Amino acid sequence: MRADGRRAGVSAGTIQRAFAGLKPNPRVLELDRFQPEGPGMTWEEYREKIVSATRVENGRRAFAESRRLLDAIETRFRVSPRVVAAIWGMETNYGTNTGGFGVIEALATLAYDGRRSAYFRSELLAALRVLDSGHISPGRMRGSWAGAMGQPQFMPSNFERLAVDFDGDGRRDIWDSRADALGSIAHYLSRHGWREGEPWGLEVLPPGPVERYDADNKRPLREWARLGFRRADGGPLPVSEVEMGLVQPNRSAGKVFLGGHNLRVIRRYNPPVNYGLAVGLLSDRVA
Incomplete structure (x- = not known):
């Protein structure tokens, strides 16, 4: 990784500071392998x-x-x-x-582990470039066990593409x-x-079994209202041309939403x- 970092244009000093005293973190591997028992919440x-x-x-x-x-x-x-x-x-x-994990340590551990090495090596190189650009010090570069950083929890590659000053x-x-x-x-x-000004969606009460409707069929809100859908509180849907489709949560007791383009962006x-x-x-x- 030192050689890869130098080839990627990262300074020797940054690599030395980032990798000083680095050891695999067993807690990172434990969390990476953890799979919840049963169906979850x-x-x-x-x-x-x-x-x-x-x-x-x-x-x-x-x-x-x-x-x-x-x-x-x-x-x-x-x-x-x-x-x-x-x-x-x-x-x-x-x-x-x-998050309380050192990002370099977490990413290096996961890259070394072998299960998803290519992905985490790429993210580790991105993290080295972030350090080399002076945005943060190695000691302050902390995040999740998987290397997601800061208040937005950006992976280093997303930081490079999308973080703003x-x-x-x-x-x-x-x-x-x-x-x-x-x-x-x-x-x-x-x-x-x-899309500016468009709602993400809302919870609704369907007029009957939702299986009769094609979940991929987007309709304007006014059309869902015409079909008998109402707000979760029983009120009428907004009279709107915004297109939405049926969305059902995973492992739900029958809850139904209408979701629009901005829900897909979220x-x-x-x-x-x-x-x-x-x-x-x-x-x-x-x-």
Whole structure:
């Protein structure tokens, strides 16, 4: 990896500082191999845990504290500030839990392990380039056991492509700069096709069994209303031309949503459908 780093243009000094005293971390390997027993949480359990009253309350406070910043970010990237705040809350509890693993150590351990070596070698090289560019010091470059970094939990390759210097200090600091962290989340969503002004979706009550409807068939909201769908509280759907399709959470007791293009963009950040729906619900409640 030292030779690969030098070939990739990383300075010898950066490589020396990054790899000094490096050893495999057995806890990283343990977490990488961990597979939950059984089917896991139901959607209802997951929603109760993730979109909890505490997370909503913390989110409202963080949203209010960051309102001017989020407005500026919306002006630049044309992305919903409430969704930016919700992803921030989902990933790191509004920046309060960014992970305690050294990113270089974690990535080197996973690259050395062999199970997904090519992927983690690539991410390790990206992390070395981030260090070499002066955005963060090796000691401060901390994140998850898989190498996801900072308040947005970007992998190093995503950092290289999508992190932004929103506060204008010359560094893309997604660890300690709230402006850079939230701006980077918005840039990620923007680059993946966010449509300004469109809702992500909403929970609905179907008029009967949803199996009769083609889940891939997108219809305007007004058409879903004509078919008898209503809001989860029983109210009418918005009269809108925004196209949405049926979305059902995994392991759910019959809950049904309509999801639009922006829900698919949220799921580019993290693919599981339950994650995307939780971000959407949290975004509605924090703002």
